[in-house]
Amino acid sequence: MLKINNLHAGVEGKEILKGIGIEVNAGEIHAIMGPNGSGKSTLSSVIAGKEEFEVTEGNIVFEGEDLDELSPEERAHKGIFLSFQYPVEIPGVSVTNFMKTAINETRKAQGLEEMPASEMLKKIREKSELLEIDRKFLSRSLNEGFSGGEKKRNEIFQMAMLEPRLAILDETDSGLDIDALRIVANGVNRLRSKDNAVVLITHYQRLLDYIIPDFVHVLLDGKIVKSGGAELAHELEEKGYDWIKQEKVSN
Amino acid sequence: MGYTEEELKKELETKEYEYGFYTDIESDTFPVGLNEDIVRAISRKKEEPEWMTEWRVEAFRAWEQMIEPEWANVTYKKPDFQNISYYSAPKKKDKYNSLDEVDPELLETFNKLGISLDEQKKLAGVAIDVVMDSVSVATTFKKTLAEKGIIFCSISEAIKEHPELVKKYIGSVVPQKDNFYAALNSAVFSDGSFCYIPKGVRCPMELSTYFRINEAGTGQFERTLVIADKGSYVSYLEGCTAPMRDENQLHAAVVELIALDDAEIKYSTVQNWFPGGKDGKGGVYNFVTKRGLCETNAKISWTQVETGSAITWKYPSCVLKGDNSVGEFYSIAVTNNYQQADTGTKMIHLGKNTKSTIISKGISAGKSQNSYRGLVQVNSRAENARNFSQCDSLLMGNNCGAHTFPYIEAKNKTAQIEHEATTSKIGEDQIFYCNQRGIDTEKAIALIVNGFSKEVLNKLPMEFAVEAQKLLEISLEGSVG
Known part of the structure; x- marks a missing residue:
């Protein structure tokens, strides 16, 4: 589904990613x-297509298509979703209105009619229950005055509504207390299917107790230095990153 | 491709005036210049009674002694008042009885604006008094209104048919000598609308007027007078667009509202006059005096969406004369390219327990300057007066300006006055966030702007709100797609 080949990218001439290669298949x-x-x-920003980052070498292929020429919204229309580490506030725009716009813009891009209101409502009800979101929350301005946990839960709610093929969750666990973490993880697990894939970006292993990954990759100084199964995360938790750094040096 | 600050700026700059067209209708225009003879000629042309002629002349004599004000935060080349024609009327023999008799080209103009009379006539609940180049050419729904005793007609007609009402109230809220532009208007006003709601009557429909400026080089001097008698209610809509023009066009309107005891007037405006080209050339100069008087327990609510004009100088105000009266001002002012707006309100608290609310939303883009100027004045006998003001500014790009000039004068120590102000900028992060959810930049800007303006848009009557929302999008979006 997603194939990242020898990706080099940076900002303002400074190279941050120095040759990344990952392959993610559906269901993983x-x-x-x-x-x-x-x-x-x-x-995560480069995959989503944030303009300020420049790809200098290598490429990202999604469903057999090079993403390089696609705008962020076109990537979204193809089913790439990014749960932001720091979701932005949009005053005066309710969560519901934002979601309605996002869904209908995506449908428009796919040549579909707008989603009928009754279907939209049903979907909102279903997904907000899944994530234990109070209906009142949906009429509030997007992320305005939300707690850290509410913002993250709202991101996952949006993911549930948009049903992406590939979801990238950037530090979704940061700022979540244990209950919220459980709810969010439960939501991600329930949305998992053989047709979609999830990439979790995280500093800590904590989230991985709830969402068990098939593969773990260690990123150090812009390169994947080690890949393995779920057990690698536990090893990192015990030994910290220094262990890998030393291993890398000795290699 | 995605959004950068640079691209946003470019997009905003390439926005063209959508309603830039010109209707070629034969018209009857006075030579340029202004003197007492011209003022008398206008009055004669309109077959006015003598008291009206003398009222105009008095205003003209006052105007001659006045100096154009310079305190507003706008810069422009002052109009040459001797180089303007003060009267222009579409040529016509008789008033039209039906739409079939109206010049098809005029109907075409309305079609282009998406406000065809035909369509509007069907829109239940909306009666329109169309003012085009100063003379009313069509009035609809008059009969329905007449059954309730409501008078809704052109001011020229009112001067002839209801002189006692006009004589009593014209200039009672905005005196002839109130200010430079009001004096000019009083001398030369060509036409406008008049509305009277009798005691205890709730006007069953939104009253609507579309103003247009059409003839090259003619100033537009509209005069509107709305009187809500005791215990009555009216919602009045005023909307306008103008054809594209190279030279500056002057517009100096006066609107007077009178809400007698227990009456309520809701006055909504959508203003979309030609803002000038992206190089800052041309555009309408809009110098308007709007003021309402509230008697006991009365309420006046001004709602405005201002997206057009090169220069806007406009402060819809409320004189809260009666005890317990209420004044409200809800405003969205958008400036783009080289537009300059200096707009706001005045809330004058004279009576006891008077209350006012001000919500102002300024949106600046391009190289424009957007100023809020507001006065809250509490006089010594206005016990327990209350005011709440909120002024928010939204900036797009780095070359525009937002300014807030609040003036507060409280002469009674029981007054409660609150003022809040915020300034924010549409950020790349907000745009990227929307993009990532599949919303393109153009739509994202519309979404953010609408969210910012929501409190005011919600105050507009339904069909107007939709139009206003569209206008906000047109005014700010690029010509993408």
């Missing part, structure tokens, strides 16, 4: 772990 969950400054968030 991948975790990308790494210390601060290793390039985790840059990777």
